[in-house]
Amino acid sequence: MSVVAAAISRLNWAIGQVFSWLSLGIVLVCFTVVVLRYVFATSFLWLQDLYIWLNGAMFMAVAGFALLRDDHVRVDIFYRPARMKTRAAVDLVGVLLFLLPFCYIVLIYSLPFVQRAWSYHEASANVGGMPGLYILKTFIIGFAVLLALQGVAMLCRSVLVLGGRRDLVPAMMAYPVKTADAEAQAIEGLH
Numbered sequence: 001m002s003v004v005a006a007a008i009s010r011l012n013w014a015i016g017q018v019f020s021w022l023s024l025g026i027v028l029v030c031f032t033v034v035v036l037r038y039v040f041a042t043s044f045l046w047l048q049d050l051y052i053w054l055n056g057a058m059f060m061a062v063a064g065f066a067l068l069r070d071d072h073v074r075v076d077i078f079y080r081p082a083r084m085k086t087r088a089a090v091d092l093v094g095v096l097l098f099l100l101p102f103c104y105i106v107l108i109y110s111l112p113f114v115q116r117a118w119s120y121h122e123a124s125a126n127v128g129g130m131p132g133l134y135i136l137k138t139f140i141i142g143f144a145v146l147l148a149l150q151g152v153a154m155l156c157r158s159v160l161v162l163g164g165r166r167d168l169v170p171a172m173m174a175y176p177v178k179t180a181d182a183e184a185q186a187i188e189g190l191h
Contacts, residue, residue: 016065064146
């Protein structure tokens with residue numbers, strides 16, 4: 001279980017490191033669009049499509065990375081100060097009841113949508129827009145798969161902690177041991 005959790009976490013970490021650089025591309029493309037529009041009184045529709053598409057691709061690709069880093073939004077009134085085994089139990093139930101079913105539904109409903117887009121090489125609906133919308137739509141499947149995989153890694157972590165083997169939990173996804181550590185890591189955005 002430790003090896004599986006570590007492998008999944010490393011995969012999501014690597015994908016997160018690569019795709020987080022799209023944020024720089026988004027800023028540069030958006031800046032270019034604004035300069036072209038307001039300084040040179042011209043515009044390219046494909047550039048406007050590009051920064052929106054980059055944002056969508058980045059969001060979907062880094063979702064598993066955000067879950068790994070515990071950067072997602074949740075109400076932490078009870079979770080952060082809770083004991084490690086309580087957090088593991090909450091994660092176990094949350095992944096089984098909410099995360100994995102959500103990923104399954106997204107995957108099942110997006111497959112025909114993506115297949116249809118690939119069948120006719122869908123492009124932007126805007127005249128002069130970006131080609132290759134079907135590639136962007138494929139990121140929906142990647143989103144569901146990477147998020148579900150990180151959920152499996154969380155399940156492995158929870159089972160290890162609840163089974164008394166927290167020493168086998170990969171370091172990159174280990175729970176903070178003390179409440180003060182949890183609070184410090186929450187401030188830093190690590191847990």
